[in-house]
Amino acid sequence: MSVxxxxxxxxxxxxxxxxxxRWLRTDRLPHIWxxxxxxxxxxxxxxxALEELGWDPDSVxxxxxxxxxxxxxxxxxxxxxHTTHGRAIPFATGLKLAKPELHVVVFxxxxxxxxxxxxxxxxxxxxxxxxxxxxxxxxxxxxTGGQLGPTTPVGSRTTTSPFGNFEHPFNLVHxxxxxxxxxxxxWTTLDGxxxxxxxxxxLSHKGFTFVEVLAPCPTGYGRRNRLSxxxxxLRYYQEHMVIRHGADPKEADIVLGKPFLVGKFVDIEKPxxxxxxxxxxxxxxxxxxxxxxxxxGLS
Amino acid sequence: MSPSLTTRRSAVLSGVxxxxxxxxxxxxxxxxxxxxxxxxxxxxxxxxxxRLAWRLPQIGGMFIQMEDEIAALAAVxxxxxxxxxxxxxxxGPGFSLMMENLGLAVMTExxxxxxxxxxGAPSTGLPTLVAQGDMMQxxxxxxxxxxxxxxxxxxxxxxxxxxxxxxxxSERFRVPVLLMTDEVVGHMYERVEIPSEVPEAxxxxxxxxxxxxxxxxxxxxLVPAMxxxxxxxxxxxxGLTHDERGYPDMSAEAHDRLVRRLVDKIRLFPQEYTFYExxxxxxxxxxxxxxxxxxxxxxxxxxxxxxxxxxxxxxxxITAWPFPNEALFRLAQKVKGxxxxxxxxxxxxxxxxxxxxxxxxxxxxxxxxxxxxxxxxVFQGIEEVYRRCR
Numbered sequence: 001m002s003v004x005x006x007x008x009x010x011x012x013x014x015x016x017x018x019x020x021x022r023w024l025r026t027d028r029l030p031h032i033w034x035x036x037x038x039x040x041x042x043x044x045x046x047x048x049a050l051e052e053l054g055w056d057p058d059s060v061x062x063x064x065x066x067x068x069x070x071x072x073x074x075x076x077x078x079x080x081x082h083t084t085h086g087r088a089i090p091f092a093t094g095l096k097l098a099k100p101e102l103h104v105v106v107f108x109x110x111x112x113x114x115x116x117x118x119x120x121x122x123x124x125x126x127x128x129x130x131x132x133x134x135x136x137x138x139x140x141x142x143x144t145g146g147q148l149g150p151t152t153p154v155g156s157r158t159t160t161s162p163f164g165n166f167e168h169p170f171n172l173v174h175x176x177x178x179x180x181x182x183x184x185x186x187w188t189t190l191d192g193x194x195x196x197x198x199x200x201x202x203l204s205h206k207g208f209t210f211v212e213v214l215a216p217c218p219t220g221y222g223r224r225n226r227l228s229x230x231x232x233x234l235r236y237y238q239e240h241m242v243i244r245h246g247a248d249p250k251e252a253d254i255v256l257g258k259p260f261l262v263g264k265f266v267d268i269e270k271p272x273x274x275x276x277x278x279x280x281x282x283x284x285x286x287x288x289x290x291x292x293x294x295x296x297g298l299s
Numbered sequence: 300m301s302p303s304l305t306t307r308r309s310a311v312l313s314g315v316x317x318x319x320x321x322x323x324x325x326x327x328x329x330x331x332x333x334x335x336x337x338x339x340x341x342x343x344x345x346x347x348x349x350r351l352a353w354r355l356p357q358i359g360g361m362f363i364q365m366e367d368e369i370a371a372l373a374a375v376x377x378x379x380x381x382x383x384x385x386x387x388x389x390x391g392p393g394f395s396l397m398m399e400n401l402g403l404a405v406m407t408e409x410x411x412x413x414x415x416x417x418x419g420a421p422s423t424g425l426p427t428l429v430a431q432g433d434m435m436q437x438x439x440x441x442x443x444x445x446x447x448x449x450x451x452x453x454x455x456x457x458x459x460x461x462x463x464x465x466x467x468x469s470e471r472f473r474v475p476v477l478l479m480t481d482e483v484v485g486h487m488y489e490r491v492e493i494p495s496e497v498p499e500a501x502x503x504x505x506x507x508x509x510x511x512x513x514x515x516x517x518x519x520x521l522v523p524a525m526x527x528x529x530x531x532x533x534x535x536x537x538g539l540t541h542d543e544r545g546y547p548d549m550s551a552e553a554h555d556r557l558v559r560r561l562v563d564k565i566r567l568f569p570q571e572y573t574f575y576e577x578x579x580x581x582x583x584x585x586x587x588x589x590x591x592x593x594x595x596x597x598x599x600x601x602x603x604x605x606x607x608x609x610x611x612x613x614x615x616x617i618t619a620w621p622f623p624n625e626a627l628f629r630l631a632q633k634v635k636g637x638x639x640x641x642x643x644x645x646x647x648x649x650x651x652x653x654x655x656x657x658x659x660x661x662x663x664x665x666x667x668x669x670x671x672x673x674x675x676x677v678f679q680g681i682e683e684v685y686r687r688c689r
Binding site: 025027028057058059061063073074077078079080081082083084085087089090091092093094095096097098099101102119120123277280281284 | 334335337356357361363365366367369370371373374375376377378379380381382383385399400402403528529530531532533534535536537538539546547
């Protein structure tokens with residue numbers, strides 16, 4: 001068919017499907033994220049991981065808190081819950097315990113998970129609760145206009161640290177490992193494939209697992225810190241990141257201008273909350289009613 | 300839900316028991332089909348958590364002690380969306396921490412039951428002693444405008460019965476239901492009869508396949524059907540203002556439409572949740588309006604009044620919210636004065652004043668808490684308003 005007949009273009013368009021379309025609520029696109037933001041990369045790596053895992057989409061639940069990363073849940077064609085600020089983890093905990101056959105993932109940001117929600121993070125990790133937590137760390141509160149957050153590096157300028165940040169930030173992988181997470185990794189949005197692999201590993205690993213994703217936020221963070229374009233921050237990652245699997249997460253601090261560690265820091269086996277709960281009930285021999293609810297779906 | 304969760308017969312402790320109000324709430328929850336409980340320890344609620352920590356694992360349920368009350372209610376909401384009947388229990392300080400997620404429950408129309416065993420407040424106040432100071436927080440504690448249902452038991456038996464009722468109402472209206480009890484009812488031991496069969500309130504399930512389902516499109520009674528996680532409907536649930544698809548809609552029109560529906564779905568059906576008890580009101584000139592433990596104390600004051608020749612009676616609020624405006628308005632047409640007895644310095648009395656619309660004087664007999672009223676104090680209140688009305 002010739003172009004003149006005016007049919008070639010529509011056919012081409014109809015053939016150009018997004019490879020992850022089946023996971024997306026396409027009627028909600030375009031998304032709200034700014035040009036240069038790393039959230040799109042993190043989300044597509046997450047969806048490629050789901051493709052790779054091959055799970056029934058009906059068995060995957062994504063829970064988010066509030067903020068830019070918190071909006072991720074709303075774009076996914078899954079059972080998704082956009083909860084209150086900081087409370088995605090306890091919401092996910094209730095969901096998982098009530099229906100253990102579901103794969104429950106928390107997808108949220110650094111401010112949501114580690115400032116207002118920090119207490120829930122450490123306790124879920126301590127319990128080795130059977131959920132995976134993905135934190136897209138953009139070093140600031142992007143949604144509200146670029147304020148200082150719990151991961152903002154010392155010296156960074158934000159709208160609420162106009163003279164440069166003088167608070168020490170959390171080293172998230174160290175925090176996760178210390179609190180009891182059984183899988184801990186950190187990558188940047190420069191590493192789509194490694195991210196996908198880490199997500200797939202974290203989602204299929206038993207117990208509480210954690211992946212930190214360093215992501216550019218040119219609008220909120222970058223432009224106040226000489227990283228005006230998304231690519232500038234990616235270049236910064238490329239120049240400063242050092243891949244070291246199995247490194248002591250204590251050494252993974254992120255200090256401006258200095259090399260920082262990425263990789264898989266923790267990958268251990270430890271009885272999970274549901275595993276221990278079910279084992280105790282079996283030991284008590286409390287009858288067939290006891291283990292059915294919480295035992296279902298556990299291998 | 301796995302089959303083990305629905306075989307409830309053995310789980311219900313049918314028969315006659317001697318138990319506390321707190322224990323009766325725990326048993327009421329189990330009888331109603333609740334199989335998920337999350338809470339944080341606080342006096343005078345702990346007996347509820349302790350009993351459910353012992354009972355739930357043995358009947359296929361799940362108990363978890365969370366890191367705070369914020370997490371406790373968040374976990375309850377998650378469990379509800381996973382298809383379970385779920386409850387949390389707390390007292391004043393924890394109730395305050397739950398307020399933000401209470402709003403999430405209202406906005407996302409999540410059925411659940413929240414128990415507040417009220418104690419002396421503000422702040423840490425009197426952790427072990429009675430009060431009824433959270434009644435307005437129950438009504439307006441979360442941000443924004445909303446409607447909610449709150450019930451007030453006056454005995455362990457009623458604590459059991461109203462817990463069952465609370466679950467039924469929460470499923471019927473898809474709204475969190477508050478059980479506003481108090482330290483004395485929570486800790487008093489009385490006879491509690493648990494029936495052999497407690498009908499389980501059904502959850503309103505989608506009646507169309509996933510591709511046709513709109514998760515927040517209401518039925519004619521303004522309540523939408525609820526598709527839970529893992530059921531194949533793949534819905535989005537958000538605390539943001541949303542349309543019938545559940546998608547965020549930041550328009551003023553969508554917001555007004557949604558908030559009005561959330562209010563109207565409850566307000567339009569008062570006959571389904573308005574419960575009260577009338578004692579000796581047939582010939583009464585003075586009506587005592589009270590609830591919870593204060594209503595029981597008021598009976599002593601009414602007896603003293605009758606002995607003194609004042610015809611008094613009791614209007615006991617079982618439903619605190621939505622307030623039974625109509626019933627109070629009609630009551631005011633029959634009596635000469637109203638005395639409100641409560642363990643705060645005037646909360647439900649404001650509602651009573653609003654409801655009677657100036658027809659008769661409303662007099663409060665207040666105590667900030669720490670102890671219950673004496674019958675004499677109630678009698679004095681009755682006498683005073685009686686004098687004023689003559």
